[in-house]
Every structure is written in structure tokens, then in C-alpha cells.
Amino acid sequence: MGFNGTSPLLDQRGELRPEDFGAIRELSMNPIGDRIISAFFSPGKETVDFASFVRILAHFHPTETSRSRDGVQPEPANSRTRKLKFAFQLYDQDRDGKISREELLQVLRTMLEMQVTEEQLQSIAERAIQEADLDQDDAISFDEFRKSLEKVDIDHKMSIRFLS
Amino acid sequence: KSALLRCAPRWSSFLPLTGLMCVLLLVFVSVASASRDVVSENNETWRGPAGETRGDSHNQTNSTAHKKAFPVLSFNYEHVRKPFEISLWILLALLMKLGFHIIPGVQNIVPESCLLIGVGLLVGGIIKAIGEEAPVLDTKLFFLYLLPPIILDAGYFLPIRPFTENMGTILVFAVVGTLWNTFFIGGMIYGVCRIEGGQLASVDPLSCLLFGTIVSAVDPVAVLAVFEEIHINELLHILVFGESLLNDAVTVVLYHLFEEFTHAGTVTVVDAILGVVCFFVVSLGGILVGAIYGILGAFTSRFTSHTRVIEPLFVFLYSYMAYLSAEVFHLSGIMSLIACGVVMRPYVEANVSHKSYTTIKYFLKMWSSVSETLIFIFLGVSTVAGPHAWNWTFVIVTVVLCLVSRVLGVIGLTYIINKFRIVKLTKKDQFIVAYGGLRGAIAFSLGFLLTNSEMKNMFLTAIITVIFFTVIVQGMTIRPLVDLLAVKKKKESKRSINEEIHTQFLDHLLTGIEDICGHYGHHHWKDKLNRFNKAYVKKWLIAGERSTEPQLISFYNKMEMKQAMMLVESGSTAQLPTIVSSVSMQNIKPRGPARQRAIPSISKSREQEIRKILRANLQKTRQRLRSYSRHDLMIDPFEDNVSEVRFRRQRVEMERRMSHYLTVPANRQETPPVRKVCFESEHKVYTYDDSKSPRGWTAEPDPSPPDAVSLLNESSQRANQSSEHRAKHNDELRAKVPDEKEEQDQLKLSRCLSDPGPNKEEDLS
Numbered sequence: 048m049g050f051n052g053t054s055p056l057l058d059q060r061g062e063l064r065p066e067d068f069g070a071i072r073e074l075s076m077n078p079i080g081d082r083i084i085s086a087f088f089s090p091g092k093e094t095v096d097f098a099s100f101v102r103i104l105a106h107f108h109p110t111e112t113s114r115s116r117d118g119v120q121p122e123p124a125n126s127r128t129r130k131l132k133f134a135f136q137l138y139d140q141d142r143d144g145k146i147s148r149e150e151l152l153q154v155l156r157t158m159l160e161m162q163v164t165e166e167q168l169q170s171i172a173e174r175a176i177q178e179a180d181l182d183q184d185d186a187i188s189f190d191e192f193r194k195s196l197e198k199v200d201i202d203h204k205m206s207i208r209f210l211s
Numbered sequence: 212k213s214a215l216l217r218c219a220p221r222w223s224s225f226l227p228l229t230g231l232m233c234v235l236l237l238v239f240v241s242v243a244s245a246s247r248d249v250v251s252e253n254n255e256t257w258r259g260p261a262g263e264t265r266g267d268s269h270n271q272t273n274s275t276a277h278k279k280a281f282p283v284l285s286f287n288y289e290h291v292r293k294p295f296e297i298s299l300w301i302l303l304a305l306l307m308k309l310g311f312h313i314i315p316g317v318q319n320i321v322p323e324s325c326l327l328i329g330v331g332l333l334v335g336g337i338i339k340a341i342g343e344e345a346p347v348l349d350t351k352l353f354f355l356y357l358l359p360p361i362i363l364d365a366g367y368f369l370p371i372r373p374f375t376e377n378m379g380t381i382l383v384f385a386v387v388g389t390l391w392n393t394f395f396i397g398g399m400i401y402g403v404c405r406i407e408g409g410q411l412a413s414v415d416p417l418s419c420l421l422f423g424t425i426v427s428a429v430d431p432v433a434v435l436a437v438f439e440e441i442h443i444n445e446l447l448h449i450l451v452f453g454e455s456l457l458n459d460a461v462t463v464v465l466y467h468l469f470e471e472f473t474h475a476g477t478v479t480v481v482d483a484i485l486g487v488v489c490f491f492v493v494s495l496g497g498i499l500v501g502a503i504y505g506i507l508g509a510f511t512s513r514f515t516s517h518t519r520v521i522e523p524l525f526v527f528l529y530s531y532m533a534y535l536s537a538e539v540f541h542l543s544g545i546m547s548l549i550a551c552g553v554v555m556r557p558y559v560e561a562n563v564s565h566k567s568y569t570t571i572k573y574f575l576k577m578w579s580s581v582s583e584t585l586i587f588i589f590l591g592v593s594t595v596a597g598p599h600a601w602n603w604t605f606v607i608v609t610v611v612l613c614l615v616s617r618v619l620g621v622i623g624l625t626y627i628i629n630k631f632r633i634v635k636l637t638k639k640d641q642f643i644v645a646y647g648g649l650r651g652a653i654a655f656s657l658g659f660l661l662t663n664s665e666m667k668n669m670f671l672t673a674i675i676t677v678i679f680f681t682v683i684v685q686g687m688t689i690r691p692l693v694d695l696l697a698v699k700k701k702k703e704s705k706r707s708i709n710e711e712i713h714t715q716f717l718d719h720l721l722t723g724i725e726d727i728c729g730h731y732g733h734h735h736w737k738d739k740l741n742r743f744n745k746a747y748v749k750k751w752l753i754a755g756e757r758s759t760e761p762q763l764i765s766f767y768n769k770m771e772m773k774q775a776m777m778l779v780e781s782g783s784t785a786q787l788p789t790i791v792s793s794v795s796m797q798n799i800k801p802r803g804p805a806r807q808r809a810i811p812s813i814s815k816s817r818e819q820e821i822r823k824i825l826r827a828n829l830q831k832t833r834q835r836l837r838s839y840s841r842h843d844l845m846i847d848p849f850e851d852n853v854s855e856v857r858f859r860r861q862r863v864e865m866e867r868r869m870s871h872y873l874t875v876p877a878n879r880q881e882t883p884p885v886r887k888v889c890f891e892s893e894h895k896v897y898t899y900d901d902s903k904s905p906r907g908w909t910a911e912p913d914p915s916p917p918d919a920v921s922l923l924n925e926s927s928q929r930a931n932q933s934s935e936h937r938a939k940h941n942d943e944l945r946a947k948v949p950d951e952k953e954e955q956d957q958l959k960l961s962r963c964l965s966d967p968g969p970n971k972e973e974d975l976s
Contacts, residue, residue: 073726073735076742079716083723107724109633134717151712155763158715162761171708171767179709195709198702203376203634204717207725207732 062094063087078157082137090142106133109206130205131196135189145186148172300346303334304584322686324436324587328679331591338592345596348589353656354538357586360578361432362545363530365456366552367575373449376733380628380636381450384644385457386490388620389427393465395616396609397423403608414666417478421469422670425658426613426677428462430651431455431545433678436583437649437686444699447640451647459545459653460494466657467541497543501550504533508551509558509752516754522567523574526559558752561765586652593655594675600668609673610680613650621645639696646689649681650674711766 068074068084077083087095087103095103106129138146138154151172159168179187179195187195288295307330311323338345374381397420404414434455438448468486472478508529515522530551537547560568621644629635636644658674661667693700721734 068727071726074723077719077723077726079719080723083720083727104724104728107721134713134720137720138716154716155712158712158719159761159763163764167764167767170771171712171763174767174770175708175712178707192713195707196713199710199714199717200634204714205721206633207721207728208631208633 062096063100064094078160079137079154082140082157086133086137103133106130107205107207109202109208127201128193130201131193132189134205135192138192145184145188146192147186148176151175151187296346300588301581301585304588305581307588308580308584319690320687322437322440322682322690324433324583325683325686327584327587328591328594328682331588331593332595333591334588335592335595339595345592346589347596348586348593348652348655348659350656350659353586353589353652354544355535357582358432358653359531359534359544359548360575360582361435361586362456362534362548363527363552364575364579365431365435365452366549367526367530367556367571369549369553370445370449371553373445374453375737377446377449377453380632381453381457383624383628384450384454384621386461388454388624389429389458389461390465391620391623392427392613392616393420393423395423395619396427396612397421399612399616400605400608403604407604415473417469417473418666418670421466421473421661422666422673424462424465424469425654425661425670426609426650426674427616428458428650428654429455429648430653431459432583432586432653433649433651433682433686434647436587436651437682437689438647441690441693442701443643443693444701446634447643447647447698448701450640450644454644454648456545456549457494460490460497460543462653462657463541463543464490464493470662493541493543494546496540497537497546498550500537500540500542501533501547501552502554504529504536504547505551505554506752508555509562512555512559512562513752513754515562519564519567522563523570526555526571527574529555558749561753590652590655590675590678594679597671597675598668599672601672602669605669606673606676610677613677613681617648618645621648639698642696643689643693643698646685646692649685650678651682652678654678708767708770711763715763 065084065088068087074080074084087100089095089099135146136142138150140150140153152168155168155172176185176187179191181191181194182188304327307327308323311326335345397416400422401414401416401419404419429451431452434452438451464486468482468489472482475482508525511525511529512522515525530548533551534544534548537544559571563571621641625636625641625644654674655671655678658667658671661670718734718738722738725732725735
């Protein structure tokens with residue numbers, strides 16, 4: 048697994064630091080790379096151990112549709128809801144359960160980099176919130192987020208075939 | 212549906228329509244027969260204006276022999292025979308198509324392709340009864356003229372995302388599936404022939420394999436025709452359709468291979484290996500040829516900003532050349548055409564004007580529609596006309612084997628494929644994929660190409676039977692089966708900006724995760740391709756400023772424009788003068804605060820100009836459809852409903868905001884019931900003025916707030932040429948309101964109307 052490939056220091060320390068992630072070149076080119084990195088670390092902690100690392104990555108395991116779940120069993124990490132929740136948390140940096148306009152603007156700014164004017168960003172954010180916001184609170188809650196993505200095949204999109 | 216309601220009164224017009232068609236048929240047939248008698252006459256009576264010497268001497272001999280009266284009215288059919296017949300056939304085909312759509316209820320039971328085949332049979336029967344020679348579906352005609360438009364239409368509007376996501380599955384079905392079908396059918400047929408003996412005993416294995424090749428290929432025309440009407444979900448559609456497109460390479464290779472072998476007589480291992488190599492050459496070569504032409508086309512479209520009228524022609528001609536060039540080398544013409552369309556499309560769409568885009572879309576749909584109709588009709592006619600050698604065993608066995616091999620193939624392959632797929636194919640999916648494997652005119656044409664005459668008729672009969680069976684039986688029953696099995700249908704709504712944003716976000720997320728894992732998966736390569744595209748290719752192939760426009764922005768602009776046009780269109784024309792008046796106010800903006808009158812006297816020419824601009828926007832197509840459906844050129848009715856809801860919400864919101872800022876007494880706020888938002892606000896602003904409220908236009912003539920300037924700058928940034936014209940445009944259409952929130956909405960409207968797309972010249976010319 049990539050974890051071992053990512054950090055040659057792993058054997059010594061058994062955990063990762065943000066700098067180790069930064070060593071991945073492609074990740075630094077990724078517009079939301081820093082958000083992804085910070086998603087691995089629980090708030091306040093400086094390191095992530097192997098177990099947590101795997102737990103995060105488990106979100107991206109392909110969904111098994113034939114699994115029968117009883118109500119007692121906790122929802123598996125790779126269910127559609129959990130995947131969406133993970134993505135939602137990347138938007139929602141302050142963890143208040145909603146994507147505010149400012150947070151959305153930040154995401155747009157990083158994704159579109161330098162190529163658009165502030166106004167265009169504002170308009171897009173405005174429109175996005177208008178479309179998705181059903182309870183008129185000027186922010187996108189998790190349910191609204193999920194609803195706006197109902198046509199997207201999340202199971203397919205947010206899954207990576209792990210080789211191991 | 213309203214379509215049905217409208218059809219009811221038109222039932223009465225159906226009868227004259229049939230009458231008309233019968234008359235046309237009779238005319239056609241009679242002139243065809245009359246032409247022969249007239250031929251000899253024509254050579255004497257007709258004087259070519261070019262003055263053939265032969266004709267002249269003839270004339271002189273005639274005139275010297277006896278003085279003929281000057282022919283006031285002469286009949287010369289030979290001269291126009293060919294184009295006349297062609298036009299008549301096409302007209303007949305289209306009238307039939309028209310007729311089917313007029314008759315209520317027919318469409319729901321029988322797919323159009325069946326009806327067209329039926330018509331073809333009928334016409335063929337009539338022609339045969341009269342004793343004429345019917346036009347047969349000539350291979351050259353089919354492959355060079357009838358097939359390319361359909362494939363180009365399919366390729367140009369191919370939904371790229373689902374196609375590339377399922378590419379592996381599609382390839383496996385296309386290549387391995389077709390190979391399996393070929394050898395299974397060929398082998399079993401050979402076995403059956405051996406067992407049967409008699410007439411069939413002389414069939415040799417290679418002929419059987421050749422036959423297997425021809426009859427096993429899933430046909431894109433038939434698939435399109437049938438699947439179009441059942442609106443199945445995207446995944447299944449792309450699977451079956453993609454397979455039908457990509458198996459062309461396999462079919463081409465196998466066909467030529469077996470034909471060569473049949474002539475050569477012996478098969479060696481080297482030949483087999485060469486066959487495999489040939490497959491790769493054919494498919495990859497075809498794609499390469501298509502890509503080259505596609506890039507050429509995209510590059511050419513970069514420079515067409517001054518000659519907008521011929522833009523669509525470039526698209527068509529480059530694509531057709533791609534097809535023909537591939538055919539020259541016996542590469543896969545279909546794959547070349549698809550590759551050309553796919554490569555060309557994003558760049559051409561960024562470069563061409565809106566009108567050209569509409570033209571391209573309409574022409575492609577039109578040609579492919581005509582082609583499809585003609586193909587099916589000719590299929591029917593050829594069935595009646597062609598020499599047949601009916602052999603019960605052979606035919607029945609062929610049909611059964613086709614079904615069986617298809618089912619086995621799909622099940623077997625799905626079992627293997629599902630190990631590699633993230634989203635597995637369910638049993639229902641497999642059934643639809645298997646059932647949707649229709650054979651069509653390609654099989655017939657390939658069969659027609661066969662040279663071996665003794666077996667040819669028998670093969671041809673069997674092929675026709677298979678085609679009929681799949682298209683008619685399977686085509687008719689697939690719709691109720693889809694309903695019965697509750698297969699997921701196509702989701703009708705369009706993409707929202709949220710979806711677009713989040714999908715891109717997820718793309719980045721997944722790419723990042725893949726990088727962390729060190730796993731170079733789908734997203735990784737897609738991301739690399741996108742970067743390459745953005746960094747190098749776009750600069751070369753897209754003209755001007757559009758080359759740096761991020762995808763999200765173009766998407767957003769398109770949406771906004773769509774919305775603005777809907778807003779503008781939905782308002783009645785009575786509203787327009789209001790817009791005109793209030794809009795023209797903007798021109799007087801720099802004059803200063805001492806303006807008493809609310810309504811300035813706008814000059815006629817200004818009003819005309821503004822009306823023209825608005826009307827030009829109205830005439831544009833409402834959206835750049837991402838759909839690939841044959842019939843869906845009109846607005847999606849669902850889309851309207853979705854937008855309606857949104858607009859109503861927007862209106863509520865606007866009213867809410869308005870009420871914060873308006874100090875106008877309540878009765879003033881009652882405006883005539885207008886459905887759409889922006890008009891209301893405009894109107895309200897206007898009534899403001901009448902009341903001479905202190906917050907009226909006085910705020911307006913202040914030196915433009917920074918927003919206006921930036922808008923101007925924005926627009927001048929975007930416009931490559933004549934920005935001052937556009938600036939004026941922006942000025943006119945920007946409604947200045949004191950309220951900043953409203954201004955932002957208005958800003959949106961003006962931005963919508965001032966489309967940064969390359970159509971600016973048209974609008975302002």
C-alpha cells in the first residue's frame with residue numbers, strides 16, 4: 048500500500064506528519080491537496096497513525112451492494128452516506144455542519160485558481176446556494192448536499208480499486 | 212401528453228396524407244415506366260442548350276425532313292431522372308416518418324424502425340407487382356452515403372464521461388463478445404450443415420465463419436433507433452451503443468480475413484497472427500486517422516471568426532474525409548469517424564458561434580434521421596426485391612444461434628467483467644444488454660458484398676431474417692420488458708451548478724487520494740490529460756480568450772444565459788417596451804442628476820437596435836444540450852418545470868429583498884402578474900420613478916459604482932474585438948438600481964445577455 052511507499056520514515060515512527068504528505072508531488076499540484084491532507088489528521092493532532100490512515104482510506108473502498116446489514120451493525124465506512132460525509136467535511140472546514148457561502152467561495156477560489164474574477168465567483172456561489180438551499184438558511188447542510196448529488200453515482204465516483 | 216391531444220384533431224388530415232403518398236407512389240412508378248418509352252423520343256425532340264452537334268444535326272435533318280411545330284410543352288424525364296428519383300425516395304421516407312408521428316398511439320406500440328421496414332416492404336411489393344426493378348440497398352450507397360451521417364451524429368454527441376468510465380467493459384463486449392459470437396455461430400452452423408446434409412453439405416467452414424462474422428455484429432443504427440425511444444438509463448445505453456460502435460473494427464478485420472482465406476484456400480498460423488496484428492492496426496489506425504482530422508478541424512475552426520457561415524461545413528467535411536480516408540486503407544471507418552467527432556467537439560464548440568453550433572446540431576440530426584429512415588425503407592424494399600433461397604433449417608438455426616450465443620456471451624463476459632468493475636452489472640442489466648444486441652443494415656450490406664453466389668442467396672436470406680427478427684420482435688418487445696423489469700430509466704433533468712462544482716471537487720479529491728495511495732487509477736490519468744489539455748492543446752486549438760476559460764465558468768455562463776433567455780422569452784412582448792425604456796435610461800446616465808422625466812424620449816433607432824439585440828438573443832437555442840437523443844431537439848418539458856420552480860423561488864426571494872429596501876407605499880408594489888423575476892424588478896424600478904421617490908433615479912446617475920467598471924473591464928477582457936460596441940451593450944442592458952443586491956441580480960442578467968461566446972458579431976451586426 049501507498050502508505051509504505053509514501054513515507055520511508057514510517058518504519059521508524061509508525062506515523063505520518065503533514066510534511067510527509069507534502070512530499071507527494073502531485074498532491075501539491077492538486078488544488079485541494081492541503082484540504083485532503085488535513086482531512087487525515089484529526090483536529091488538533093499533528094500525526095496520523097496507520098490505523099487512522101486506513102480508516103480514512105476505507106471510505107474509498109467500493110461499495111458492496113449485496114451486503115446485508117442489520118440495524119445493530121455500525122454503518123460501514125464505505126457506504127454512500129459516509130463517502131458523502133467525508134467529502135462534505137472537506138468543504139466544511141469549521142465543522143459546523145453547514146457549508147457557508149464563505150466556505151463555498153473558498154473552495155471555488157482554490158479550484159478555479161487565478162482565472163476568474165471575484166464577481167464571477169460570487170455569482171457562482173450565489174447560484175449554487177440558491178439551487179441547493181432548501182431551508183433558506185443561506186448555507187448548504189449535509190442533507191442538501193446529499194440531495195444535490197443524488198443524480199451522481201457516488202458509489203462509482205468515490206471508489207478506488209485497491210490492489211491489495 | 213399534449214402531443215397526443217394535438218394529434219386527435221389531426222387525424223382527419225391523415226387521410227389526405229395517405230392519399231398524397233399513394234399519388235406520389237403512382238407518379239413515381241409511372242414515370243419510371245414511362246421513361247423508357249420516352250427515351251427514344253427525347254433524343255430527337257430535346258435541344259440541349261449547350262448545343263450538341265449530334266443533336267443539332269438531328270434537328271436539322273428533322274427540320275429539313277418535315278416542318279415540326281415548335282414544341283410548346285415537351286416532356287423530358289431522362290434529364291432529371293436520377294435526382295428526381297432520389298428526391299422522391301427521400302420525400303417518401305420523410306412523409307412516412309411524418310405520418311407515424313401524426314397517428315396517435317402507434318409510436319408507443321411499435322418502434323419507428325419496424326414501421327419503416329414495413330413501409331419498405333409495402334413499397335417493394337408495389338414496385339415488384341408493377342414489374343419494375345426496385346432500387347436495392349447498394350453496398351456503396353450504404354457505406355458511403357447512408358451510414359456516415361448516423362455515425363457522425365452518434366460520435367459527435369457521444370457522452371464522453373460515461374463512455375470513458377465504462378471503456379473497459381465496452382471494449383470487452385465489443386472485441387471478445389463479437390469474436391465469441393462469430394466463432395460460436397460459425398462453428399455451430401457448420402456443424403448443423405454437416406449434420407443436415409443435402410443442400411447444405413457444400414458449405415465449407417470458412418464460409419460459415421464468414422457468415423458468422425456478418426451476422427454477429429451488433430448494429431449501431433438499429434440500436435440507436437430502438438434505444439432512442441425507450442429512454443433507458445445512461446449506463447446501459449452507452450454499453451450497448453458503445454459496443455455496437457467499437458465492434459466495427461473487429462467486424463472489418465474478421466470479414467476481410469475470412470474473405471481472403473476463402474480465396475486463398477488455406478489458413479496458416481502466420482495468417483492468424485497477422486490477423487490479430489491487423490486488428491490492432493485497423494482499430495488504432497482508424498482512431499489515429501480520426502484524431503488527426505479532428506485536430507485539423509479544431510485548428511481550422513480557430514480561424515473562422517470572420518466566416519461564420521461556413522463553419523458547420525468544416526465539421527462535416529473533415530469528419531467525412533476522416534471516414535473516407537480510413538476506408539481507403541481498409542481501416543475502421545466508424546472508429547475514425549467517432550474519434551474525429553470526439554476530438555473535434557470540445558474545441559469546435561468553444562470556437563464556433565452559437566448559430567453555427569445550432570446548425571451543426573440540426574444538420575447532423577437531420578441527416579442522420581433521413582439516413583436511418585432510408586436505410587430501413589431500403590431494407591424492406593431489398594427484402595422484397597432480392598433473390599432469396601429459403602432454407603428452413605438454416606434460417607431457424609441461425610436465428611436461434613444468434614440469440615443463444617448473445618445471451619451466453621453476455622453472461623460469460625459479465626461474470627469476468629464484474630470482477631473488475633466497481634459498480635457491478637446486475638442480472639437485469641445483463642438481460643438488457645443481451646436483448647439489445649440488434650442486428651441491422653450493416654449485416655445486410657456486408658452480406659451483399661459476398662461474392663460466392665451459390666451460398667450468397669441463402670446467407671442473405673438468413674441475414675435478413677435475423678435482422679427482421681431482432682429489429683421487429685426484439686425492438687417491439689424491449690419497451691414492455693424494460694417497464695416490466697423496472698429497469699432504471701434515463702434521468703431527465705439537467706445538471707445543476709452544484710453538481711458541476713461538486714463533481715469537479717470530487718475529481719480533485721479522488722485524484723489526491725489516488726496519489727496518496729500511489730495507485731495510478733482512472734482519476735490520475737484523467738487529471739493528467741486535463742492538465743495537458745489546458746496547458747498546451749487548448750492554447751493551440753481555441754481562439755482568443757476562450758482558451759483560458761475554466762470549464763466551470765463556461766458551464767456557469769451557459770446556465771446563466773439559458774436562464775436569462777428563458778426569463779426574457781417568457782415575458783410577453785408587452786413587457787419589452789418597459790425594458791426598452793428603462794434600458795435606454797442608462798444612456799442618459801452621465802447627464803447628471805437633474806432629470807425630471809421618468810420616460811425619456813428614446814429614439815426610434817435606439818429602440819430598434821435594442822429590440823434587435825433582445826430578439827437575437829431570443830432566437831438562440833436555449834441550451835447546448837448534452838443529450839444525444841434523436842428526437843429531443845426541443846426543450847425538455849421537464850427542464851421547464853424545474854426552472855419554473857426555481858424562478859418562483861427566486862421571485863419570492865427577490866420580493867423579500869425588495870421589501871427590505873423599497874419605501875414605496877404598498878399599492879405601488881402591485882405590478883401586473885409577471886411570472887419572471889427580473890421583469891418585475893425592472894418594472895418596480897420604473898414605477899419608482901413615477902412616484903418621484905427620493906430613492907429613484909437620482910441614485911442612478913452617480914458615477915458608475917465600481918461594479919460597473921469592473922463589468923466593463925470584464926467584458927472588454929473577454930471580447931477580442933469591438934469591445935466598445937459591447938461596452939455599450941452592457942451599459943444599455945444593465946439596469947441600475949440603488950439596491951446592491953438587486954444590482955447583483957441584474958448584473959447576472961446583463962452578464963447573461965452579454966454572452967462572452969463568439970456570437971457577439973452576429974448579435975451586434
